[in-house]
Amino acid sequence: MTLFVVLERPTHPGNIGSVARAMKTTGFSNLILYQPEHYPHQQASQMATHGIGILDNASVIDDLDMFLLGMDLVVACSKRPRNIQIDHYSPDTAAYMVQSSLQNDANVALLFGNETSGLANSTLNYANIMLEIPMADSADSLNLSHAVQIVLYELFKLANQKINLPPQQEMPLASEKLAFEEHLHTTIKQAGLIKHSSTFSKIRSMLRRMRPDRRELQLLFGILNAALPHPNPNKKDV
Amino acid sequence: MTLFVVLERPTHPGNIGSVARAMKTTGFSNLILYQPEHYPHQQASQMATHGIGILDNASVIDDLDMFLLGMDLVVACSKRPRNIQIDHYSPDTAAYMVQSSLQNDANVALLFGNETSGLANSTLNYANIMLEIPMADSADSLNLSHAVQIVLYELFKLANQKINLPPQQEMPLASEKLAFEEHLHTTIKQAGLIKHSSTFSKIRSMLRRMRPDRRELQLLFGILNAALPHPNPNKKDV
Numbered sequence: 001m002t003l004f005v006v007l008e009r010p011t012h013p014g015n016i017g018s019v020a021r022a023m024k025t026t027g028f029s030n031l032i033l034y035q036p037e038h039y040p041h042q043q044a045s046q047m048a049t050h051g052i053g054i055l056d057n058a059s060v061i062d063d064l065d066m067f068l069l070g071m072d073l074v075v076a077c078s079k080r081p082r083n084i085q086i087d088h089y090s091p092d093t094a095a096y097m098v099q100s101s102l103q104n105d106a107n108v109a110l111l112f113g114n115e116t117s118g119l120a121n122s123t124l125n126y127a128n129i130m131l132e133i134p135m136a137d138s139a140d141s142l143n144l145s146h147a148v149q150i151v152l153y154e155l156f157k158l159a160n161q162k163i164n165l166p167p168q169q170e171m172p173l174a175s176e177k178l179a180f181e182e183h184l185h186t187t188i189k190q191a192g193l194i195k196h197s198s199t200f201s202k203i204r205s206m207l208r209r210m211r212p213d214r215r216e217l218q219l220l221f222g223i224l225n226a227a228l229p230h231p232n233p234n235k236k237d238v
Numbered sequence: 239m240t241l242f243v244v245l246e247r248p249t250h251p252g253n254i255g256s257v258a259r260a261m262k263t264t265g266f267s268n269l270i271l272y273q274p275e276h277y278p279h280q281q282a283s284q285m286a287t288h289g290i291g292i293l294d295n296a297s298v299i300d301d302l303d304m305f306l307l308g309m310d311l312v313v314a315c316s317k318r319p320r321n322i323q324i325d326h327y328s329p330d331t332a333a334y335m336v337q338s339s340l341q342n343d344a345n346v347a348l349l350f351g352n353e354t355s356g357l358a359n360s361t362l363n364y365a366n367i368m369l370e371i372p373m374a375d376s377a378d379s380l381n382l383s384h385a386v387q388i389v390l391y392e393l394f395k396l397a398n399q400k401i402n403l404p405p406q407q408e409m410p411l412a413s414e415k416l417a418f419e420e421h422l423h424t425t426i427k428q429a430g431l432i433k434h435s436s437t438f439s440k441i442r443s444m445l446r447r448m449r450p451d452r453r454e455l456q457l458l459f460g461i462l463n464a465a466l467p468h469p470n471p472n473k474k475d476v
Contacts, residue, residue: 021381021384024374049379135264139262140288141287
C-alpha cells in the first residue's frame with residue numbers, strides 16, 4: 001500500500017534534498033531519515049526545489065530495527081558484495097516485486113545506505129531482497145540521490161504501464177511474521193540453542209530472505225511447536 | 239561510434255560535476271559544455287568524485303550549431319511541449335535508436351538544456367528526435383544530472399543486454415546531410431523562395447526530424463535538381 005524511501009545515516013544534506021526532488025518527480029512521498037547528520041538544513045531545502053513538501057514532512061527515526069519490523073517487504077539497495085546469501089535483483093526486476101507487493105496492500109521499504117559506508121550489516125539482516133543498479137566496471141559508485149532516482153524511475157515506469165501483475169501468494173502480515181520470529185526466538189533460546197548474541201540476527205536474516213507466504217508460515221509454526229517444547233511465558237526473555 | 243553528452247549553458251557547477259559522475263557509472267566519457275556559466279569550478283570537481291577525469295577532459299565549445307552539424311543523430315532531452323512537430327520517445331525507446339546508431343558507427347549527441355530555461359528553440363531545430371522522461375503529473379522537473387543519469391542508465395542497460403539490434407537502413411554521413419542542406423539552402427535562396435531569415439531553420443528542423451536514409455537523400459537531391467535551376471556557384475550565399 002505504501003512505499004517508504006529510507007535513508008540510513010545520510011551525511012550530506014544536499015543529497016537528502018535531491019532525494020526529495022527525485023521522489024516528487026515519480027509521485028512518491030514518504031521519506032524516512034534514520035539518524036541524518038543534518039536535518040533540517042538549508043542546503044537540503046535548496047536541492048529539494050518542488051519536492052520541498054516531501055522534505056519538510058520527512059520522518060526522522062532513531063530506531064531503524066523497529067521501523068523495518070513493521071514492513072512487509074524490505075529492499076536493500078546496495079552494490080557491495082556482502083558475506084550474506086541474499087538474492088540480488090536489477091532495478092527493473094525488483095520493481096516488479098515491489099509493485100506487486102504494493103498492489104497487495106504491503107508496506108515496502110526501499111533502503112539506501114550512507115554515502116561512504118553504505119548499509120550497515122545489521123540493517124541488511126532485515127532485507128528480503130537486494131537491489132543492485134548495474135554499473136560500468138570502471139565505476140566506483142552512484143551518487144545517493146541518483147541511485148534513488150533510478151529505482152523510483154523504474155517503479156514509476158512500471159506503475160504507468162498499468163499491467164496486471166500476477167496475483168501474489170497470500171503473504172503474512174508484518175505482525176504475523178514478527179509474532180513467528182518472536183516465538184521462534186523465545187523457543188530456541190529456552191531450549192538453549194542460542195550460543196552467541198548474533199545467532200538470532202542470522203536466523204532472522206535467513207527467514208527474511210526466505211519470505212514464506214501465509215501457509216508456509218503456519219507450517220513453520222507447526223514444525224517448531226512439534227520439535228521443541230512450548231516456551232514458558234513466565235520465563236520469556238528478550 | 240561515439241556518444242556525446244552535451245550540456246547547453248549549464249548554470250550550476252555542481253550539476254556539471256554530477257553529470258560527469260553519472261557518465262562514469264555508465265561508461266560514457268565525452269562531455270561537451272556549451273557556454274557553461276562556471277567551468278572549471280571547485281564544486282564541479284567535488285561532485286564529480288571518481289568522474290573527475292571526465293570532468294577535466296570536458297570540451298568547452300562556443301559554437302553549438304557547428305558541433306551539432308557534425309552529428310549523425312541528435313537527441314534533444316526535454317520535457318517541455320514545443321511548437322515544433324517532432325517525435326517524442328521514452329528513454330528506453332530512445333535508447334534503442336541511440337544504441338542502433340552507435341552500432342552503425344554514428345556520432346550521437348544527447349542534448350540537455352539549461353536548468354531553468356531548458357533547450358533553446360534554435361537548438362531544437364537540429365534535433366532528430368526528442369526524448370522525454372516520464373514524470374508524475376504533480377512534478378515540475380528533474381534535476382539536470384538526474385535526467386542525464388536516467389538516460390545513460392537506460393543506454394547502459396541496453397548495451398549490457400548484448401542483444402542484436404535490427405540492422406539500420408544505410409544512413410547518410412553527417413557530411414552528406416550537411417551537403418544536401420547547403421545545396422538546398424543555396425538553391426531555394428537563389429530561386430527567391432526564402433522570405434524570412436528563420437525560414438531555413440524551419441526547413442532544417444523538418445529535414446532533421448525526417449531522417450532520410452542514404453537512398454532517400456539521393457532521391458531528394460534528384461527532385462531538388464529537377465525542380466529548381468542549379469545554383470550558380472559564383473552567386474553562392476551563406
